[in-house]
Amino acid sequence: MTGCIVVLIICCFMCLYRIAFGPTPSDRIVANDILGIIIVGFCGIFSALSKQDLYMNIALAWALLSFIGSIALSKFLEGRTYDD
Amino acid sequence: MESIEKSTGFKFRVRLFEFLLMFLIWLALTWTIDPLTLIVGVIVAAGVVLFLSDLFPPNMVLLFTPRRLFWLLVYIPYFLYCVFKANLDVLYRVLHPDLPINPGIVKVRTALTTDLAKTFLANSITLTPGTLTVDIEGEYLYIHWINVLAKDIEGATIIIVNKFENILRRIFE
Amino acid sequence: MTETIGFILIVCGLIFDFSGCLGLVRLPDVYNRLQSSTKCVTLGTCLILLGAVFYNGINAVGIKAILCIWFIFMTSPTAAHAISRASHKAGYKLWKGSACDKYLEDRQGSLKKEDS
Known part of the structure; x- marks a missing residue:
């Protein structure tokens, strides 16, 4: 199980590389979105290890907030207001 | 009244x-x-x-009628099969040292009319091999394709849309 | 037995996650990166959560994991669609080796019609 967590941490560092060195802002937004989904995977592995529903609550809330954050960032990139 | x-x-x-x-x-x-x-x-x-x-x-x-639910039960395994095929396709393209990609944005036409059916079609296209929905305007969909096989509307429609449209029309219309 | 099935599912999910992130680093432009990362990371995370369901059985944790799977399958393509549309409208070009860009042609055509 420790190996699984190490693989996910390597994935997180790939996303962080893209956030740090991405040539355009939309590359950074994509990497941010993917980082959110990978953290949901982290919560899944932790809940499989500990058998508590605490981590699943975190996963649900994180998936929701990550989705809303991606939508807000892409609206900002498109240059529109938040109304339409 | x-x-x-x-x-x-x-x-x-x-x-x-x-x-x-x-x-x-x-x-x-x-x-x-x-x-x-x-x-x-x-x-x-x-x-x-x-x-x-x-x-x-x-x-x-x-x-929620029995006939539509039956076609939904047909649709879900076919959709999961397409998702697995898409992932193996991406795995091949990413791990190949030469990156065998030929990307481009093509335009396809759909016969579905309701918004819910179009949403399902766009999400299905995004999760299946090599295609990503960029925009929807009326009956036309703009699709980013990682390996372009046909540039005109009819050829792309036959390859991308038709396999889902037949089942989705039975579910939603 | 169920723990073995769960472990196999988690390992398959990790392979897909890793390939998606490798695509995020290797592929040349925004749209190709969205292709690989959205598909692979969505399926990989869903397999990890399914493995968690097999580890825990159907109880409070399992139901929440199934809701989470459904939610990710619904929202992840929508987010990818929003990001790709926004970056195309913000003017980021496709990779130079691309075959065709019908969307750019149509948008430029409609802009010219508005001007005249």
Whole structure:
């Protein structure tokens, strides 16, 4: 199980590389979105290890907030207001 | 007067369906049958339906007929098979040292009319091999394709859309 | 037995996650990166959560994991669609080796019609 967590941490560092060195802002937004989904995977592995529903609550809330954050960032990139 | 009576009754049934759906989700999330939890759940579900019911698709109740559910049960395994094929395709393209990609944005036409069906079609196209929906305008979809095989509208429509459209038309229309 | 099935599912999910992130680093432009990362990371995370369901059985944790799977399958393509549309409208070009860009042609055509 420790190996699984190490693989996910390597994935997180790939996303962080893209956030740090991405040539355009939309590359950074994509990497941010993917980082959110990978953290949901982290919560899944932790809940499989500990058998508590605490981590699943975190996963649900994180998936929701990550989705809303991606939508807000892409609206900002498109240059529109938040109304339409 | 008759039609207004009928429409208000229909609206009430839609609200009741949404309330039961919300209450079921509350029960699944809390996973206890405690009187206090149940009372709070009823209040929360009623509040959600009262304030946010405009956001639900209004004709969703009409979709629950046995024939449509049968085609939905056909659609889900086919969709999962396509998702697995898409992932193996991406795995091959990413691990190949030369990156065998030939990307481009093509335009396809769909015969589906309702918004719900178009949403399902766009999401299915995004999760299946090598395609990503960029925009929808009327009956045309713009699709980013990682390995362009046909640049014109008809050829791309046959390859990308037709395999889902036949089943989705039976489910939603 | 169920723990073995769960472990196999988690390992498959990790392979898909890793390939998606490798695509995020290797592929040349925004749209190709969205292709690989959205597809692979969505399926990989869903397999990890399914493995968690097999580890725990159907109880409070399992139901929440199933809701989470449904939610990710619904929202992840929508987010990808929003990001790709926004970056195309913000003017980020496709990779130079691309075959065709019908969307750019149509948008420029409609802009010219508005001007005249």
